[in-house]
Amino acid sequence: MPRLLLLLAFLAFALPAHAQTGGQAASPAPRTGTIALPQVQLPTVPDLTAGHAxxxxxxxxxxxLAGSALIxxxxxxxxxGAIAGVTVGNWAWKEHAAED
Incomplete structure (x- = not known):
């Protein structure tokens, strides 16, 4: 245990000293060109509304909750229970939306 504490103390003292190197490291010059990224068409979710979610x-x-309590x-x-609940929630929303 004392060896572990001694090691942690050395690491705690070494980290701030390592962070303060004194000089600035040479950073690469920023790029000035632009890169053309391809436009990606994301798939749409046809039936998902806020009420459905x-x-x-x-x-x-x-x-x-019910599955955890009953099993x-x-x-x-x-x-x-979560899988059954999502299935029942989806069924209930589809039946409710069919009435409107």
């Missing part, structure tokens, strides 16, 4: 988030939360807690129960 809220329904998925609510289903995810409620499903994870005696743990990651597996929460994951199964």
């Amino acid at each position: 809220a329904a998925l988030g609510a289903g995810l939360f409620a499903g994870a 005696q807690g743990g990651f597996i129960g929460a994951a199964i």
Whole structure:
């Protein structure tokens, strides 16, 4: 234990001394040219609205909570519940949107 503390003390004293080198390192000159980047068309998500995202988030939360409670807690129960909750949230939103 004393050796570990001594090593940490040496490292603590060495880091500020290493950071203050005294002189400026030679930095490369900034580039003046421009680079033409290709324009990428991102895919669109056709049916995802703010309400749909809220329904998925609510289903995810409620499903994870219920799965964790009903399957005696743990990651597996929460994951199964979250998948079921997202599925139910998506189904409920699609049925609700079909009525409008």
